[in-house]
Amino acid sequence: MLNRLHQPKDTEGIVDSAVQAVAERAQDHVDASRLAASLAALAQFGGRDDGGVSRETLTAIDLSARRHLVDQARALGCQVSIDDCGNLFFRRAGTEELPPVLTGSHADTQPVGGKYDGAYGVLAGLEVIAALNAAGIETVRPIEVVSWTNEEGSRFGPGAMGSSAFVDPARLAGYRDAADQAGVRFGDALDAALAASPDVERVPMARPMSACVELHIEQGPVLEAAAVPLGVVTGIQAVRWFRVECAGTMAHAGTTPMAVRRDAMAVAVAIAQDLYALAPREPGSTGSTGAPELRLTLGQWAVVPNSVNTIPGKVTFTVDMRCLDDAALDRAGAALRLACTRHAPASDVAITRFFHRGPTYFPEAMLASIQRACARASQLAGRAPPMRLTSGAFHDAMYLADHCPTAMIFVPSKDGISHNAAEETDATDLFLGAQALAYTVAELACRRP
Amino acid sequence: MLNRLHQPKDTEGIVDSAVQAVAERAQDHVDASRLAASLAALAQFGGRDDGGVSRETLTAIDLSARRHLVDQARALGCQVSIDDCGNLFFRRAGTEELPPVLTGSHADTQPVGGKYDGAYGVLAGLEVIAALNAAGIETVRPIEVVSWTNEEGSRFGPGAMGSSAFVDPARLAGYRDAADQAGVRFGDALDAALAASPDVERVPMARPMSACVELHIEQGPVLEAAAVPLGVVTGIQAVRWFRVECAGTMAHAGTTPMAVRRDAMAVAVAIAQDLYALAPREPGSTGSTGAPELRLTLGQWAVVPNSVNTIPGKVTFTVDMRCLDDAALDRAGAALRLACTRHAPASDVAITRFFHRGPTYFPEAMLASIQRACARASQLAGRAPPMRLTSGAFHDAMYLADHCPTAMIFVPSKDGISHNAAEETDATDLFLGAQALAYTVAELACRRP
Ligand SMILES: [Zn+2]
Ligand SMILES: [Zn+2]
Numbered sequence: 001m002l003n004r005l006h007q008p009k010d011t012e013g014i015v016d017s018a019v020q021a022v023a024e025r026a027q028d029h030v031d032a033s034r035l036a037a038s039l040a041a042l043a044q045f046g047g048r049d050d051g052g053v054s055r056e057t058l059t060a061i062d063l064s065a066r067r068h069l070v071d072q073a074r075a076l077g078c079q080v081s082i083d084d085c086g087n088l089f090f091r092r093a094g095t096e097e098l099p100p101v102l103t104g105s106h107a108d109t110q111p112v113g114g115k116y117d118g119a120y121g122v123l124a125g126l127e128v129i130a131a132l133n134a135a136g137i138e139t140v141r142p143i144e145v146v147s148w149t150n151e152e153g154s155r156f157g158p159g160a161m162g163s164s165a166f167v168d169p170a171r172l173a174g175y176r177d178a179a180d181q182a183g184v185r186f187g188d189a190l191d192a193a194l195a196a197s198p199d200v201e202r203v204p205m206a207r208p209m210s211a212c213v214e215l216h217i218e219q220g221p222v223l224e225a226a227a228v229p230l231g232v233v234t235g236i237q238a239v240r241w242f243r244v245e246c247a248g249t250m251a252h253a254g255t256t257p258m259a260v261r262r263d264a265m266a267v268a269v270a271i272a273q274d275l276y277a278l279a280p281r282e283p284g285s286t287g288s289t290g291a292p293e294l295r296l297t298l299g300q301w302a303v304v305p306n307s308v309n310t311i312p313g314k315v316t317f318t319v320d321m322r323c324l325d326d327a328a329l330d331r332a333g334a335a336l337r338l339a340c341t342r343h344a345p346a347s348d349v350a351i352t353r354f355f356h357r358g359p360t361y362f363p364e365a366m367l368a369s370i371q372r373a374c375a376r377a378s379q380l381a382g383r384a385p386p387m388r389l390t391s392g393a394f395h396d397a398m399y400l401a402d403h404c405p406t407a408m409i410f411v412p413s414k415d416g417i418s419h420n421a422a423e424e425t426d427a428t429d430l431f432l433g434a435q436a437l438a439y440t441v442a443e444l445a446c447r448r449p
Numbered sequence: 450m451l452n453r454l455h456q457p458k459d460t461e462g463i464v465d466s467a468v469q470a471v472a473e474r475a476q477d478h479v480d481a482s483r484l485a486a487s488l489a490a491l492a493q494f495g496g497r498d499d500g501g502v503s504r505e506t507l508t509a510i511d512l513s514a515r516r517h518l519v520d521q522a523r524a525l526g527c528q529v530s531i532d533d534c535g536n537l538f539f540r541r542a543g544t545e546e547l548p549p550v551l552t553g554s555h556a557d558t559q560p561v562g563g564k565y566d567g568a569y570g571v572l573a574g575l576e577v578i579a580a581l582n583a584a585g586i587e588t589v590r591p592i593e594v595v596s597w598t599n600e601e602g603s604r605f606g607p608g609a610m611g612s613s614a615f616v617d618p619a620r621l622a623g624y625r626d627a628a629d630q631a632g633v634r635f636g637d638a639l640d641a642a643l644a645a646s647p648d649v650e651r652v653p654m655a656r657p658m659s660a661c662v663e664l665h666i667e668q669g670p671v672l673e674a675a676a677v678p679l680g681v682v683t684g685i686q687a688v689r690w691f692r693v694e695c696a697g698t699m700a701h702a703g704t705t706p707m708a709v710r711r712d713a714m715a716v717a718v719a720i721a722q723d724l725y726a727l728a729p730r731e732p733g734s735t736g737s738t739g740a741p742e743l744r745l746t747l748g749q750w751a752v753v754p755n756s757v758n759t760i761p762g763k764v765t766f767t768v769d770m771r772c773l774d775d776a777a778l779d780r781a782g783a784a785l786r787l788a789c790t791r792h793a794p795a796s797d798v799a800i801t802r803f804f805h806r807g808p809t810y811f812p813e814a815m816l817a818s819i820q821r822a823c824a825r826a827s828q829l830a831g832r833a834p835p836m837r838l839t840s841g842a843f844h845d846a847m848y849l850a851d852h853c854p855t856a857m858i859f860v861p862s863k864d865g866i867s868h869n870a871a872e873e874t875d876a877t878d879l880f881l882g883a884q885a886l887a888y889t890v891a892e893l894a895c896r897r898p
Binding site: 218219220221222225237239241251252253254255256257258260263265266269270272273276279280293294295296297298299300301303306307308309310311312318320322391392393394416417418419 | 667668669670671674686688690700701702703704705706707709712714715718719721722725728729742743744745746747748749750752755756757758759760761767769771840841842843865866867868
C-alpha cells in the first residue's frame with residue numbers, strides 16, 4: 001500500500017500577513033450556536049434514547065442523513081457532487097479554478113456510536129463555509145467539504161472505503177463485493193445510494209486536491225488528561241496485527257500428569273507475558289524521551305474446547321501492535337517470534353500477520369498552519385496552548401495523505417470514550433476545533449500556487 | 450460434603466489360604482471371549498459409525514440398554530432390583546444374608562463417548578458372576594453388580610447422581626429438578642425409567658454394603674506410558690475449581706497510551722503465569738519424591754469484548770486444581786490469592802471457588818486385596834506387575850467410599866484418551882482387569898464378618 005512521506009514545501013515558509021488576516025476573520029466568524037444546532041440536527045438521524053447514534057453506512061437512515069447534508073450544503077450556496085464510491089462533496093467556489101482545499105470526515109457510525117465521531121468533521125466543514133459566507137470572504141482556491149462513505153467498516157469491511165477508493169479508484173471493484181451480515185453487497189447498496197441522488201452531479205475520483213484537513217474527536221484520553229482543547233496531529237501510528245495459534249493436546253485436567261501435558265494455554269500465557277514485558281522497555285514508554293510509544297493489545301482470544309476440566313488443545317490470540325515508529329514494530333515483531341521460539345517447539349506455534357499499515361507522517365508545513373490556527377483559538381479562549389500528539393486510530397486523512405498534503409486537528413474525548421453512546425466532547429472544545437479548522441482552511445485556500 | 454478417611458481394618462491382616470484358592474479359581478474362570486462379546490453387545494446401544502457410543506443417561510437408547518442388562522443378568526441367574534434413583538442391582542445370592550459385596554460402574558456415556566468408560570465396569574461385574582457360575586463357587590456374602598444412573602452428568606448435572614444419591618438419599622430431591630437442554634426434568638425422565646421396569650423389584654437406597662470395587666479404564670496416560678496393564682488406585686484427587694474475574698477498562702488499542710490502560714488481559718496473563726510457575730515447585734512434580742502431584746489447568750476463558758483492537762475490559766478464567774494432598778491445594782489456593790494481589794488492586798480481581806471436593810483415600814486393606822489380585826493376573830500373563838496410581842477423574846467409587854470400604858482397579862487407556870469415540874483399551878488388558886476383579890470380589894465375598 002502506497003504511503004509516501006510528504007516533505008514540507010519551502011514556499012510556505014513566510015507567512016503572508018494579508019492571508020493571516022483573512023484566516024483570523026474566518027476563525028472569528030465561526031458561530032458556536034450554529035455549529036451546535038447543526039450537530040444536533042444530524043444526530044437526529046439514527047439518534048438513540050441513550051444519546052448515541054446508530055447510522056451505519058448506506059442504511060436507510062444514512063441515506064436520509066445524506067439527503068439532509070445535501071440540503072444543508074445547498075442552503076449555504078454549495079455546489080454538491082458525488083463520486084463513484086458515494087463520497088459527497090460540497091463545494092464553495094474560489095476565485096480561480098485551482099485544485100480545492102478539502103476538509104471533512106465521515107457521517108456513518110458504528111452500530112452504536114456517538115454524535116461526533118466523523119459527523120463533527122463534516123459539520124465543522126460546513127460551519128467553515130457558513131463562517132466564510134458570514135464574513136464575506138472570497139478565497140483563491142475552491143473549498144470542498146467531503147463526507148466520505150463507510151469510514152467505520154462495521155457493516156461492510158474494510159473501513160475507510162470511500163477515502164481509500166478516492167485516492168486509488170482501482171480499490172472500488174474489490175470493495176463492491178463486500179457483503180454485510182444480511183448478504184447485501186456493498187456494490188448494490190452503493191448503486192442504490194447513487195440512484196437516490198439523480199440531482200447530484202457525478203465527479204471523478206482521485207481529482208487533484210491542494211490540501212486536506214480533517215477535524216476529529218481524539219477517541220483517546222490524551223488531550224483530556226492534559227486539559228488541552230486542541231491537538232495538532234503529527235501522524236498516524238503504524239499498525240500490525242498478528243494471530244498467534246498455539247497447538248496443544250486436549251486431555252483430562254485430572255488424569256493427565258503435568259509432565260506429559262501439551263497445554264496450549266500454558267504456551268500462550270508464556271508468550272503473552274513476554275509481550276507485555278516488552279512495551280515498558282521501548283524508548284517511548286516513559287513519555288520523557290519524546291520517542292513514539294509502542295502500544296500492544298492482546299484483544300481477541302479463542303480457546304478449544306474451553307472447558308473447566310480439559311487441558312486446552314488450541315489457543316489463538318491476536319496481537320495489535322502500534323507505533324508511529326516502524327522500527328519499534330520491527331523490534332516487537334522479532335520479540336514475538338523469539339517468545340514463540342522460547343516457549344514451544346516451532347511446530348506448536350504459528351504466527352500470521354493478517355493486517356499491517358505503515359506509519360503516516362503529516363507534513364510539517366501543514367502542522368505549522370494548524371499550530372497557528374490552534375494557538376490563536378486557544379489563546380483567545382484563555383485555554384492551554386495546543387499540543388502535538390499522534391493518532392492511534394485510523395482516519396480518512398490517513399489515505400488522503402497519499403494524495404495531497406494532509407493533516408488533522410483533534411479535540412478531546414471525555415474519558416477517551418468512542419464507538420459508544422457515552423462518547424462526549426465539551427461544546428466549547430467543539431467550537432474551538434471548528435475555529436481552528438476555519439483558520440486553517442481559509443489560510444490554505446487563500447494561498448496562491 | 451462427607452468424606453471420611455477409611456482406615457485399614459486389622460481383621461484382614463492374615464490371608465486365609467482357602468479364601469485365596471477360591472479367589473484364584475474365580476479369576477481363572479474369567480472368559481476373554483465371553484467378556485469381549487458382552488462388551489460388543491452393549492456397545493450396540495448407541496453405537497456410532499466412528500466406533501464411539503452415544504448413550505446419555507435415561508434416553509430411549511439408555512432405557513433399551515438397561516433392559517438388555519436386566520435380561521443378561523437374569524440369564525446369569527441374578528435377581529434384579531432398582532432403587533429410587535434408577536440404579537440397577539444384579540444380585541448373586543450368598544450362603545448367608547450378609548451385606549453384599551458391590552461391584553459395577555455406569556452404563557451411560559457422554560454425548561459422544563467410547564465403548565468402555567463405565568460399561569466395562571458393569572459388564573466385567575457380570576463376567577465375574579458368569580465366572581463364579583462356571584466355577585461352581587458359592588460365596589458367603591451376596592455379590593451385587595450395580596449400574597449407576599447418570600454418572601456422566603452431561604445431560605443432567607451434576608454427575609454421579611446415582612451413586613451419590615445411593616449414599617445420601619436426601620440428595621435425590623434436588624437432583625429431580627435438574628433439567629436437560631430440552632427442558633426435560635431429571636425427575637420426570639427417572640419416573641419414566643422406573644415405570645418402564647414394572648417387573649423389577651424396588652429396593653431401598655443406602656442399603657449396607659460390605660465393600661465396593663469399581664473397575665474402570667484409566668482415562669489417562671500413566672499405565673500406558675509405564676506399559677503396566679493393571680493399576681491399583683490409591684485414591685481420588687481432591688479438586689478445587691476457581692473462577693478468576695479480572696476487571697479492566699475497554700478502550701481503543703490505538704488511542705490509549707500504555708500508562709493509562711487498565712488492561713484486564715495483562716492482569717489475567719500475569720496471574721496465570723504465576724500459577725503455571727507454581728506446579729513445578731510442588732513436591733510431587735518430579736515424580737521422584739513419591740509426593741502426590743499438583744495438577745493445574747486453566748481451561749475456560751472469556752474475554753470482553755474479545756475484539757482485536759479493543760483493550761479487554763473483562764477477562765474471566767477458571768483454575769482447576771487437583772492433588773491427592775489437600776495441603777498442596779491449600780498452598781495453591783494461597784498462591785492464587787497472592788498472585789492476584791501482586792498484579793492488580795483488590796477491587797480489580799475477584800476469586801470465586803465454585804466447586805470443591807476433598808481427597809478420597811481408599812483403605813489399605815482393600816488395596817492389599819486388589820494388589821494380590823492384580824499381581825497374580827499380571828504374572829500369569831507374563832506382564833509387568835501392577836502399579837499404584839491416583840485417579841484424577843471422579844468416579845462412582847468416590848461416593849461409595851463414604852458408605853463402605855471401597856477401591857478401584859484401572860486398566861490402560863490408549864493415548865490416555867477418553868470421552869471420545871477414539872477411546873480404546875487392548876482386549877488383553879480388559880481381560881486382565883476382569884480377572885483381577887473376579888479375584889477381588891470372590892475374596893471379599895468369601896470372608897466372614
Ligand atoms: Zn471517525
Ligand atoms: Zn466413567
